[in-house]
Amino acid sequence: MSEEIPRLIVDGKRLDGRDFDELRPIKIEAGVLRRADGSCYIEMGKNKIVAAVYGPREVHPRHLQDPSRAIIRYRYNMAPFSVEERKKPGPDRRSIEISKVSREALEPVILKELFPRSGIDIFVEVLQADAGTRTACLNAASVALIDAGVAMRGMITAVAVAKVEGEIVLDPMKEEDNYGEADVPFAFLIRNGKIESIALLQMDGKMSAEEMKKALELAKKGAMQIYNIQREAIMRKYSREEEEVE
Numbered sequence: 001m002s003e004e005i006p007r008l009i010v011d012g013k014r015l016d017g018r019d020f021d022e023l024r025p026i027k028i029e030a031g032v033l034r035r036a037d038g039s040c041y042i043e044m045g046k047n048k049i050v051a052a053v054y055g056p057r058e059v060h061p062r063h064l065q066d067p068s069r070a071i072i073r074y075r076y077n078m079a080p081f082s083v084e085e086r087k088k089p090g091p092d093r094r095s096i097e098i099s100k101v102s103r104e105a106l107e108p109v110i111l112k113e114l115f116p117r118s119g120i121d122i123f124v125e126v127l128q129a130d131a132g133t134r135t136a137c138l139n140a141a142s143v144a145l146i147d148a149g150v151a152m153r154g155m156i157t158a159v160a161v162a163k164v165e166g167e168i169v170l171d172p173m174k175e176e177d178n179y180g181e182a183d184v185p186f187a188f189l190i191r192n193g194k195i196e197s198i199a200l201l202q203m204d205g206k207m208s209a210e211e212m213k214k215a216l217e218l219a220k221k222g223a224m225q226i227y228n229i230q231r232e233a234i235m236r237k238y239s240r241e242e243e244e245v246e
């Protein structure tokens with residue numbers, strides 16, 4: 001029997017009442033883990049994610065060391081209880097792919113040459129998933145890296161755009177991701193408050209060139225809003241530290 005596809009847009013609004021260009025509510029907190037060098041907790045809609053950064057630190061095994069720069073490792077992991085159908089613990093094809101593309105998005109932003117022979121390990125743990133986890137993880141990882149004091153060229157800020165019932169919509173949630181016509185996660189390098197380049201771009205489904213242009217504009221608009229929330233989270237953490245010192 002075929003599954004019934006729910007209506008995703010009713011009277012110009014999305015299932016959760018959002019406009020097409022509206023993000024889900026976002027909450028970001030830096031420095032949530034005591035034992036990591038840097039950390040971040042993020043909620044983007046119903047996604048709940050923790051990022052932890054260790055390093056720069058000595059790399060083991062030693063033969064992996066690079067005498068000219070730090071090596072970056074990124075592990076994306078979904079908790080078994082994070083999704084509707086229990087997720088089998090351990091890496092799978094999807095998590096290996098997400099880890100790879102996310103590492104590649106972050107690598108050029110990190111000033112790796114400053115930390116020869118060392119390693120920077122980034123762990124992201126999805127506690128609750130509701131679509132857009134790879135982008136939410138990148139937002140958290142970026143804040144956690146800054147929290148760890150890792151020198152960066154800028155901030156990585158990520159958000160997905162989807163095509164749903166022919167409309168281009170920002171930051172799709174699970175139903176839109178599942179039943180929509182296309183899903184396009186973006187990550188941007190933002191420097192001095194300006195989008196400088198695209199750090200990640202994937203695409204699942206179909207969009208016309210015109211729709212893709214619109215998707216990029218929408219993603220940029222959403223990314224600037226997220227960027228401000230990332231910055232605020234970092235500022236809050238530093239002012240908290242200052243108060244503690246005083």
Ligand code: UDP
Nearest residue numbers: 083084087129130131132133134135174177
């Ligand atoms: N998902 C799931 N089980 C899985 C993998 C994914 O239920 O094993 C859900 C989860 O909510 C995830 C969504 O499907 O956020 C979309 O997954 P996708 O691969 O598009 O990555 P994401 O949008 O999370 O970056």
